[in-house]
Amino acid sequence: MLVVSYLVCPCHLPVTMTLLGFAFGGTAVGSALAGNAGVVGVVLGAVYAFVLWRAFRSLRRARRLAGPGGRIDCSGDRCEVVPQGR
Numbered sequence: 768m769l770v771v772s773y774l775v776c777p778c779h780l781p782v783t784m785t786l787l788g789f790a791f792g793g794t795a796v797g798s799a800l801a802g803n804a805g806v807v808g809v810v811l812g813a814v815y816a817f818v819l820w821r822a823f824r825s826l827r828r829a830r831r832l833a834g835p836g837g838r839i840d841c842s843g844d845r846c847e848v849v850p851q852g853r
Contacts, residue, residue, distance in 0.1 A: 772819040775811045783811065 775783070784804060791797035800807055826846070829839050833848045840847050 772815055772822060775815045775818065777808075777812050777815060780808055780811060784808070 829846050833839055838849050840849050
């Protein structure tokens with residue numbers, strides 16, 4: 768989730784819009800993106816806020832499940848709660 772929020776971050780919006788323009792240039796999708804750039808920016812900003820909220824919510828939940836002395840291992844594809852003593 769945090770990776771997705773990084774990709775749709777509003778500070779990357781000029782790069783994202785440029786890449787979308789190159790990818791869809793000369794097509795109906797490219798025309799729609801160019802004509803509604805403001806709407807696309809607002810939608811990507813809303814997606815960013817939602818995905819970031821979900822990611823931090825998941826991290827808080829995992830930390831709460833780990834309890835005192837436990838830890839969270841995020842070395843693989845997913846984060847896992849490792850009980851104390853392991």
